[in-house]
Amino acid sequence: MHRRNFLLNTSAFLAGSALLPSSLRAIAPSDRIRFAAIGINGMGWSDLNALLNHPEAECVALCDVDKNVLDKRAAELAAKNIKVKLYGDYRKLLEDKDIDAVVIGTPDHWHCLQMTDACSAGKDVYVEKPIGNSILECRAMVAAQQRHNRVVQVGQWQRSMQHFQDAIDFVHSGKLGNVRLVKAWAYMGWMKPVPKQAITAVPAGVDYTTWLGPAQKRPFDPNRFHFNFRWYWDYAGGLMTDWGVHLIDYALYGMKASNPKSVVAAGGKFAYPDDAAETPDTLTAIYEFDGFNMQWEHATGIDGGPYGRTHGIAFIGNNGTLVLDRGGWEVIPEKGKMEAIPYTKASDNGLVKHTKNFLEVIKSRKLSDLRCDIQTGANVAVNAQMGNIAFKTGKKVFWDKGTRAFSDAAANKLMAAEYHNGYKLPKA
Structure with missing residues (x-):
């Protein structure tokens, strides 16, 4: 069974197991959501670390056009026993069929192209705000989500x-x-x-x-x-x-x-x-x-x-x-x-809750449960x-x-x- 279909079929089990403390939960490799981060110098790195608070999230790849940043972040993850693939070209990263979702934390002028390409590649997306650098980019991004029916959460974490x-x-x-x-x-x-x-x-x-x-x-x-x-x-x-x-x-x-x-x-x-x-x-x-x-x-x-x-x-x-x-x-x-x-x-941590909501919707596919969907971000x-x-x-x-x-x-x-x-x- 393809990993994505397996995730959907086991969502009910995962919802029940989420009631247990994270220290008591063992997440099987087939139940994990494998994600990659594109643009990891600023908020992309913060988003990645927020996702790592959740045991079902597994970081498997990083992408950045600055190799200095890329090597630094890879070393920081390695210190946590997290080994990742490294990319300088996000399009190569999107070809990896084992990646379920991507975080986009690049400068604003790249958000539209990378988000629409990620949806086209069958990935779910957590995209930093603002979603686009123009009104027409915002429209294109909404259209891409609708065309490919992907889970797209916008990083307006106050919504959580x-x-x-x-x-x-x-x-x-x-x-x-x-x-x-x-x-x-x-x-x-x-x-x-x-x-x-x-x-x-x-x-x-x-x-x-x-x-x-x-x-x-x-x-x-x-x-x-x-x-x-x-x-x-x-x-x-x-x-x-x-x-x-x-x-x-x-x-x-x-x-x-x-x-x-x-x-x-x-x-x-x-x-x-x-x-x-x-x-x-x-x-x-x-x-x-x-x-x-x-x-x-x-x-x-x-x-x-x-x-x-x-x-x-x-x-x-x-x-x-x-x-x-x-x-x-x-x-x-x-x-x-x-x-x-x-x-x-x-009294709460908005970014941690926002990334958790993203993961929950990836499992349930109930797009209406997103705290900040692409239409809201647009x-x-x-x-x-x-x-x-x-x-x-x-x-x-x-x-x-x-x-x-x-x-x-x-x-x-x-x-x-x-x-x-x-x-x-x-x-x-």
Whole structure:
């Protein structure tokens, strides 16, 4: 019997055995979910280690275009008695029929190609947020999941935290009264200027051509590599797509909303005008929905965000305001209209629970049980892209739900990321 079919047929047994402590459970090799990780320098490595908390997950392969990172991670796993195959080309990894699932932790501009290729290869996928680097990439990724019927979990792990769900349940209870404004923000005091650096030779062991992939060819700039790629339009969307997808996700979830009628945004490089980053260090975007507005703010180098929190979501209702962040939630009442709810702290590990949910759905094939499926990840990623598009055009842009396009030609041109070097955007 093929391993994948065996996994499906034994899912009931595994569900029962999950009630036992992990130290008492023996997972047979045929019952394990064999996974590989593509992009292992940052969140891909965190995701991999979260998966290893679960005894049914077995890491069998790693892929990275930086051999220095690849060798380092392989050594770290070897120290835990985990031996893995190593790849520099993810397409070779996807040819391995013994791999059930892949983690995609590469820079944003690679997510679409790698996720769609993984689905086509019959793999289930845990893909980091934001799922795509453009609106059309998000559509292609949703289409690929539907076409191949794969389990795809998006790495918005807050969706698996209990206190986030409790807060949203309170919002949905109606006790706040009419909620007409939702604020989401990220004030990142730890973010310092990105110093300009000289163009250098590509470091030894780095396949820079593959790292660039569909992005425009450029000489090697250390600032554009590894972590700081987030602040360059070629590869990502700045804080709007980095933190915004986590926080705007819950704003939309609380309001049961999808796409806005219009978006307007303003900001720029106000904190560090002369540093090397391209994306705005200060930005405000206002999204117009039926019956309420959503406001996004981000600012680097500052910790003093709204309600004294560096990040969060505030649902502002006629009776009170619910304030939520990764640490917990509380309700601040309007005088005489409702009782205060004191701060309730988070009590669980969202990433560990999120990866567990991914594994459970791989076994059950009940896609509706995913805490953050590809459609959810696409919804928030598209909204984040809309904010950046409004900023880039300098206009208030209007969205037509029927045509799934803007009324403005300049905005519509920004719906697709430019693909270079022979790469093509996957079909939606």
